[in-house]
Structures are given as structure tokens and as C-alpha cells.
Amino acid sequence: MILEKDLLARLKSNFGYDSFRLEQQKIIENILSKNDTLVIMPTGGGKSICFQLPALFFEGITLVISPLIALMKDQVDSLKANGIPATYFNSSQSDEEQKAVFDAVVNKEVKLLYVAPESLSFLQNILHQNYINCIAIDEAHCISSWGHDFRPSYKQLAFLKKSLPEVPVVALTATADKATQEDILEQLAIPNATRFISSFNRENIALEVRPANDRVQQIVKFIERRPNESGIIYCLSRKATEQLAGKLRQNGIDALAYHAGLSFDERAKTQEDFIKDDVQIICATIAFGMGIDKSNVRWVIHYNMPKNIEGYYQEIGRAGRDGLASHALLFHSYADVIQLRQFIANTGNQEVQEAKLDRMKQFAEATVCRRRILLSYFGELVDTNCGNCDVCKNPPQFFDGTVIAQKALSAIYRLKGKEAMGTVIDVLRGANNASIHEKNYQQLKTFGVGSDISWRDWQHYLIQLINQGFCQIAFHLNNALQLTSFSEKVLFQGEKVQLTTPVEVTKETPAKVKATKKKSATKDSLFERLRKLRYRIAQEEDIAAYLIFSDATLRELETQRPQTDDEFLAISGVGQRKLEVYGGEFMEEIKSFIKEKKKGKKDTTLETYKLYQEDFTIEEIAIKRGLKEQTIFSHLAKLYLEGKDINLDKFIDVNTLKLIQNAKKVLQNETALKPYFEFLEEKVSYEQIRIGLTILQKKSI
Incomplete structure (x- = not known):
């Protein structure tokens, strides 16, 4: 048990x-x-x-x-x-x-x-x-x-x-x-x-849709407002990923392309660079991102519209995995819809794919809370707006559409949830076509009750009812419209329904963006200091930075500023092993930051040097300074390279140094410690490897 x-x-x-x-x-x-x-x-x-x-x-x-x-x-x-x-x-x-x-x-x-x-x-x-x-x-x-x-x-x-x-x-x-x-x-x-x-709701991701006018310039401005943040831009074609990455680089933005046309090694290298924060932005086809646990992706942009809501939801879900505020921006154009229809023509399940594409298009054109649309698509019905999407932040004007909703839902009920949107609208409008008469739908009580509303306007209203969860599309049943548990509230409990009036859009206009000053990351914030420390350790160990600590953990370290093992262990994302391996260096960085803010900048390695000159052992220095021994070794390595009177040879025996020297010949220009650790069959500690490489580096200068 x-x-x-x-x-x-x-x-x-x-x-x-x-x-x-x-x-x-x-x-x-x-x-x-x-x-x-x-x-x-x-x-x-x-x-x-x-x-x-x-x-x-x-x-x-x-x-x-x-x-x-x-x-x-x-x-x-x-x-x-x-x-x-x-x-x-x-x-x-x-x-x-x-x-x-x-x-x-x-x-x-x-x-x-x-x-x-x-x-x-x-x-x-x-x-x-x-x-x-x-x-x-x-x-x-x-x-x-x-x-x-x-x-x-x-x-x-x-x-x-x-x-x-x-x-x-x-x-x-x-x-x-x-x-x-x-x-x-x-x-x-x-x-x-x-x-x-579980709930599909990712509240920390802000949802936004913009018309696809001057996309490149909009993206450049978007990124400039978010320096040092990781992001993914999804494109429909390989060519688009290459072109967009090139244009971003021309604007001084570090970006790489990723698509199936690259060799395996090129794709692996690009993915690894992104995971390790060596490159911040990837312009990719949808082949990129599945299974990547990189927790500090702060935003996802869709340069082109995805072909279905499932794909869109999964791709935006690669942002904000650490729970911090993140952004999903989708560019929508009619040209994308045409291209996607061409992609799915004559493919398996074509009708299902076309229906799902229509649903994606409806999401992009929605005038109601976008998060409610996403959640209702996956069967999760909510009755409150999210407040964290562009529609909620800049809501359209609504009118009381309860009667229209009752007519539509009654028609779906009379049709027993077996017909798609087109037939539902034909029944509402009283269409006298062969399909209607063949099924005797002209006998239904709801036949013709909406004849005063145009076919296009009925489509607009039904899409809103779907988006608000009052009815749903059963894709596996020939896209039939069916009622939901919310339908009863409108039909029998007097619930009011708010709808928007259809507007004929003749020309796309750029979304209004509030002018904001370009923000630059605070160079000497504690978060930035911890992020740089995390990056250095990650390079030494040849692993992704977020595997050491997530951004969310760094933010909590910045806020709580732990200075003891117990305090450090209380931070979310810190387990016993990470405390033992990384706690010392991170706590020292926190202590140094606090001291510098109080007294002005001071090189804390000099305190280690002073104790070393007084012939204290590594263990004694670590105890006196309240640091881990591995941190003291990193101080001595730094001081040694700076020309201080440090004798590193006494911390490593000759045979071990020779092993490291031989490994260096094989690994050549490798600077990370992990490849040496693995090459030496994990028999030489990281501290010994760091000391050995430092001695060899000094001798080669």
C-alpha cells in the first residue's frame, strides 16, 4: 500500500x-x-x-x-x-x-x-x-x-x-x-x-488574433517589446520559415528556421540551440515542438492560420509551460484559408478536415471570448468570459439575440441533431429545395420561422451560438449540429443570449496596438543574474537551461531570496538533488546580489582568496562562507586564471590530470564539462574536471 x-x-x-x-x-x-x-x-x-x-x-x-x-x-x-x-x-x-x-x-x-x-x-x-x-x-x-x-x-x-x-x-x-x-x-x-x-484552460496564455497586414513588421515590433524571451513562429511552408527567419535577422533579431527539408543533423542542432537558449526564436513548420518540455517559451506566433483547433491549441500550449504570463498571436487572412483548403483536397477524411478548418476560421473571426470557444470545442463549457483575450479586452457591441437563439436551437432539436449547419439554415429560412422535401422537413414547426434573416446572417448567428457553447458540431457524425447542456437554459429557463450584428468587412485594417516604449531587460536584476548563472551551468553540463530551474522557479528565487538549505528547498521546483547540486551557487549569487545592493559591487571571490591565503582548507572555507565546496572550487579556478597566487595542482593528482589531458585531445575544443564526465566513464568528478581544464587552459595561454 x-x-x-x-x-x-x-x-x-x-x-x-x-x-x-x-x-x-x-x-x-x-x-x-x-x-x-x-x-x-x-x-x-x-x-x-x-x-x-x-x-x-x-x-x-x-x-x-x-x-x-x-x-x-x-x-x-x-x-x-x-x-x-x-x-x-x-x-x-x-x-x-x-x-x-x-x-x-x-x-x-x-x-x-x-x-x-x-x-x-x-x-x-x-x-x-x-x-x-x-x-x-x-x-x-x-x-x-x-x-x-x-x-x-x-x-x-x-x-x-x-x-x-x-x-x-x-x-x-x-x-x-x-x-x-x-x-x-x-x-x-x-x-x-x-x-x-482535466480542464483545457490555460489562463496564463493571452489569446490574440490580428489581420495579416504587414505581418513581418508587426512581428518585429512584437519581439522588440519582449527582449530575451524565447518564442516560436509557426509558418505553413518551408520557404516561409526561411524567408521570415532571414527578415528577422536583417532586423537584428536572432532567429533560425526549422523544417523537414533540413538534414537530420541540421534539425537536431537547431532544436538543441533553442532548448539550450543559444537561439531565442525559431521560425518553424508544425514539425517543430512536439514533446519539447522547454518551460520558458514566452510566446507563440502563427504566421499562417492552422488547419484545425486541435493543432492550434497544442501549438500555443508550448508557451508558458511554467505557468508565467505568455502570449499567443494568430495572423488571419483569407489567402491562408484558400491555401489550407488546397492542402486538404482529395485527402483522407476530407469532409472532416474541411469542417475542422471552418471551425478554425470561425475562431479567428469570432466576436466572443476566444477562450470560451477553445474550451467549448473540447467539450468544456464555461459561462464567464476570460478577460485575457483580444475580444474580452476590446469587446464588440452586442444586442439581445435570445429570440434568434431560441429559433435556431428549436430547429436543431426538431432535426434531432442529425443535420449540418447548411440544412439547419435551410429549415429556418423555409427553403423549398429537393433535400428539404425529400426528408419532409417542410412539415417541421420551425420550418420558415427565420425567413426574414439572410442565409449569411444565420450562419453568423449560428457560429456565435456554437462559440458560446449553446450548440456544438459533431464532426464524426457528418458535422451535425447538436444541442448542449446550455441549450436548455435558453429554450426552457429564460436565459438571455447576446449576439453581435454581422458586419460586411470590405478591407482588413491593422489591429490597433498601443504605442509602448521598447523595454530592455534590466541588466542587473536578480532574475537576470540567476538566468545567466543558469545558462553558464547548463553549458558546462551540456543540458538545457530550463532543466536546471524553470523561469517560474527563478522568479520565486528572485522574490523569496533564500539563503539557507531549508529556505532554498521550500522553493517550488527545487528537490533534494537540485539543492545538493545547484543550491550553493544560486544562494551565493543571491547573497552577492543583496550585499552589492547594500554596499555597492564587490567581488566575493576575493573573500575566498583571502581565506585561501590564510591556509584554510576548501572544506573550512566553504563552512566559513556558508557555501558549497564546488562553489569554492569555481572561485579558485576563476582566481587562478586571473593570475592570483593559487596552487590548483594540490587539488588534483598527476594521473587524473593526465586522464583529463587525454580526454581534451579527443574532445578537442569542447568546453562543456559533461562530455568529459561521460568520456571518463563518470569516474572523475565535475570539480576535478573543472580544476584540470583550468590548469590545462592556463598552461596553453
């Missing part, structure tokens, strides 16, 4: 959090009870913890199916940074590396194994419940042809449940409408899985 206190203890020590979010705890308890599970949770909601934390309690491994090989290293690095043993298996590894993976699984040295569906056939020897205790299928919507990102390689995954019937299967995704959810369970052979559907 695993108790709640055990789960919370692991949550804090390995992930740094004091409490669970959304339905995480119920999901984890369900998985630990070995029940099949479907998790629909928004990007940034904490899906990964739902299977990573239970993995720590299972005796064997949790097998994680992930769609993209390029992301596995990032995910495994993230786990290792949290003190969780994990690895991955893919076709890019050598025979020796793959054998090491098998050995680690057999010897129970790892808790999670990541693999792409294409590589599962190579794992037959370990696909046994003696080794596998849980199977997690990430981005599960990829299995469904109803979904927006169908991948044929996911179709084979049903064999996992059939061959390992006692092993719980967990399917996870951020985006799946009702039809896709049903398909996921059927395709994975887990029809009785417990479903956990």
Missing part, C-alpha cells in the same frame, strides 16, 4: 513540488493500482509526472512510447537532472550502446525506457512483464485518424496490451476531442481505461 505521504515525498525530492496539480494524484494512484488509464491534460499541465512518478514505485521499468527520436535525449536529461535513472533506445545508437540499454533494463538499473514505435520490434527480448511494469504512450492522439497528427507507426501499438495483458497502459495527450478519445481507446485495445480529462 503506497500512502499519500510517500507520493508527496517523492514528488518533492525528485520533482521539487509540494503538491499535485489538476488530477495528477488520482491518475498516479490509478496507475499504481495497475489500471489502464487515459489522460487528457493541457500542455504544461504536468502529464509526464503522471507516469514518471509511478515509475519510481514499480519494481521493473516503465516503457515510454515517444513519437520523435530527437526529443528522447531531452526527456531523459530532464529525468536525470531530477535524480531519476532513465535511458532511451533508438536506431541512431551503436550496437554497443543498444546492448548497454538492454543490460540496464535486465539489471534493473533504470526506471524509464524511452522508445519510438518504429523501434519496438528490436525490444522483443525485454517485452515481458518480468521487466515491463507499465507502458506509457505519449502524444496518444497520433494513433487516431480522427486526430490532427495521425502517425501510421502508432497503429501497431495495440499488440502491447495483447502481449502484456497484466501491464497497465497509460495513454496521454493534450488534445483529443470526443471522437479521437474513443478511437485512442479502441486502437490501443484498452476500452475500459479510466478516463481523466
Whole structure:
């Protein structure tokens, strides 16, 4: 029996959090009870913890199916940074590396194994419940042809449940409408899985739609107001990503293009540069971003309109994963709609894709709260506006449209929820066409009750009713309009409905943007100091900066300014391992910042130097200064390179120095410490490597 206190203890020590979010705890308890599970949770909601934390309690491994090989290293690095043993298996590894993976699984040295569906056939020897205790299928919507990102390689995954019937299967995704959810369970052979559907609401993301006039200049101004912030710009074509990235660079903005036309190595390098904050902005096709856990993406721009709401929702969800304020900007043009219609012509499920494109177009043209539209699309009905979208901030003028709504909803009711919007409008207008008479719809009480309203205006009103959740489109039932639980309020409980008058738009005009002074990041803010420290450590360890601490954690460090281990551990995002590895340097930076603000700038390494000259040991200096020993070593390395009288040789033996020197010859110009650590088979500590490289650097000067 695993108790709640055990789960919370692991949550804090390995992930740094004091409490669970959304339905995480119920999901984890369900998985630990070995029940099949479907998790629909928004990007940034904490899906990964739902299977990573239970993995720590299972005796064997949790097998994680992930769609993209390029992301596995990032995910495994993230786990290792949290003190969780994990690895991955893919076709890019050598025979020796793959054998090491098998050995680690057999010897129970790892808790999670990541693999792409294409590589599962190579794992037959370990696909046994003696080794596998849980199977997690990430981005599960990829299995469904109803979904927006169908991948044929996911179709084979049903064999996992059939061959390992006692092993719980967990399917996870951020985006799946009702039809896709049903398909996921059927395709994975887990029809009785417990479903956990969390709120799709990402309140921290501001939603905005603008006409696509002078897009490049609008984007340049948008970025200039947000210096040092990471962002993604999605484009429809490879050519557009290259052209836009080039234009941004011409404006002094550091940006790279990412698309399927680049080589594997080019794509991997671009993705790695973005993850590690070496480049701030990526102009990409939709191939970019799936599975990336980069928590400090502050904004997402859609240069072109996405083809459906699922894709749009998932892509904007890559912003603000740390919960801090973020922005989603969509440019809308009729030319994009035409191009997207051409893309989906003569493809599988063409009618469904066209209907979903229409829904996306309706979202872009909406005159009601955009967040309510997003939420109602996924079946989550809310009756209050969000206050954090462009429509809420600059609302249009409304009139009492209750009677119009009652007529429309009555027609849908009389049609038994079986007809699409066109037929509903024909019934309301009393159209005498063959289709109406063939089905005897002219006999309905609602036939012709809206003949005084034009076809286009009825379309406008019905779209608003859908957007407000009073009716919905059933895409899997030939796009039929159906009533919702909100419909009864209008039909039987006297609820009022506000609608906007249709306006004939003859020419797109640029959205009004308030003139704001270009802000530059405060160079000497504590947040900026901590961000630079995080970046330096990340480069040394050759991992993504956000894997050390998220922006949200840095903001809390800036506010709380912890100066003891207990205070530091109380910060959200700080676990025991991160306290031990990084706490000393970050607390010293905080202390230095506080002292400098009180007394003016002062080089704190000189205090270390003074104690060193007085023949105190490293351990004694660390105790006296209230710092970690590794921090003292970094001070001495800096002082040594500055020419101070420091004898680093006494901290490293000759043989170890020779090992590092040999590694340097092989690794050549490598400056990060992690490659040396791995090359030396993890037998030489980071502190020793830093000292050795510092000595070698000084000798080569």
C-alpha cells in the first residue's frame, strides 16, 4: 500500500513540488493500482509526472512510447537532472550502446525506457512483464485518424496490451476531442481505461488574433517589446520559415528556421540551440515542438492560420509551460484559408478536415471570448468570459439575440441533431429545395420561422451560438449540429443570449496596438543574474537551461531570496538533488546580489582568496562562507586564471590530470564539462574536471 505521504515525498525530492496539480494524484494512484488509464491534460499541465512518478514505485521499468527520436535525449536529461535513472533506445545508437540499454533494463538499473514505435520490434527480448511494469504512450492522439497528427507507426501499438495483458497502459495527450478519445481507446485495445480529462484552460496564455497586414513588421515590433524571451513562429511552408527567419535577422533579431527539408543533423542542432537558449526564436513548420518540455517559451506566433483547433491549441500550449504570463498571436487572412483548403483536397477524411478548418476560421473571426470557444470545442463549457483575450479586452457591441437563439436551437432539436449547419439554415429560412422535401422537413414547426434573416446572417448567428457553447458540431457524425447542456437554459429557463450584428468587412485594417516604449531587460536584476548563472551551468553540463530551474522557479528565487538549505528547498521546483547540486551557487549569487545592493559591487571571490591565503582548507572555507565546496572550487579556478597566487595542482593528482589531458585531445575544443564526465566513464568528478581544464587552459595561454 503506497500512502499519500510517500507520493508527496517523492514528488518533492525528485520533482521539487509540494503538491499535485489538476488530477495528477488520482491518475498516479490509478496507475499504481495497475489500471489502464487515459489522460487528457493541457500542455504544461504536468502529464509526464503522471507516469514518471509511478515509475519510481514499480519494481521493473516503465516503457515510454515517444513519437520523435530527437526529443528522447531531452526527456531523459530532464529525468536525470531530477535524480531519476532513465535511458532511451533508438536506431541512431551503436550496437554497443543498444546492448548497454538492454543490460540496464535486465539489471534493473533504470526506471524509464524511452522508445519510438518504429523501434519496438528490436525490444522483443525485454517485452515481458518480468521487466515491463507499465507502458506509457505519449502524444496518444497520433494513433487516431480522427486526430490532427495521425502517425501510421502508432497503429501497431495495440499488440502491447495483447502481449502484456497484466501491464497497465497509460495513454496521454493534450488534445483529443470526443471522437479521437474513443478511437485512442479502441486502437490501443484498452476500452475500459479510466478516463481523466482535466480542464483545457490555460489562463496564463493571452489569446490574440490580428489581420495579416504587414505581418513581418508587426512581428518585429512584437519581439522588440519582449527582449530575451524565447518564442516560436509557426509558418505553413518551408520557404516561409526561411524567408521570415532571414527578415528577422536583417532586423537584428536572432532567429533560425526549422523544417523537414533540413538534414537530420541540421534539425537536431537547431532544436538543441533553442532548448539550450543559444537561439531565442525559431521560425518553424508544425514539425517543430512536439514533446519539447522547454518551460520558458514566452510566446507563440502563427504566421499562417492552422488547419484545425486541435493543432492550434497544442501549438500555443508550448508557451508558458511554467505557468508565467505568455502570449499567443494568430495572423488571419483569407489567402491562408484558400491555401489550407488546397492542402486538404482529395485527402483522407476530407469532409472532416474541411469542417475542422471552418471551425478554425470561425475562431479567428469570432466576436466572443476566444477562450470560451477553445474550451467549448473540447467539450468544456464555461459561462464567464476570460478577460485575457483580444475580444474580452476590446469587446464588440452586442444586442439581445435570445429570440434568434431560441429559433435556431428549436430547429436543431426538431432535426434531432442529425443535420449540418447548411440544412439547419435551410429549415429556418423555409427553403423549398429537393433535400428539404425529400426528408419532409417542410412539415417541421420551425420550418420558415427565420425567413426574414439572410442565409449569411444565420450562419453568423449560428457560429456565435456554437462559440458560446449553446450548440456544438459533431464532426464524426457528418458535422451535425447538436444541442448542449446550455441549450436548455435558453429554450426552457429564460436565459438571455447576446449576439453581435454581422458586419460586411470590405478591407482588413491593422489591429490597433498601443504605442509602448521598447523595454530592455534590466541588466542587473536578480532574475537576470540567476538566468545567466543558469545558462553558464547548463553549458558546462551540456543540458538545457530550463532543466536546471524553470523561469517560474527563478522568479520565486528572485522574490523569496533564500539563503539557507531549508529556505532554498521550500522553493517550488527545487528537490533534494537540485539543492545538493545547484543550491550553493544560486544562494551565493543571491547573497552577492543583496550585499552589492547594500554596499555597492564587490567581488566575493576575493573573500575566498583571502581565506585561501590564510591556509584554510576548501572544506573550512566553504563552512566559513556558508557555501558549497564546488562553489569554492569555481572561485579558485576563476582566481587562478586571473593570475592570483593559487596552487590548483594540490587539488588534483598527476594521473587524473593526465586522464583529463587525454580526454581534451579527443574532445578537442569542447568546453562543456559533461562530455568529459561521460568520456571518463563518470569516474572523475565535475570539480576535478573543472580544476584540470583550468590548469590545462592556463598552461596553453
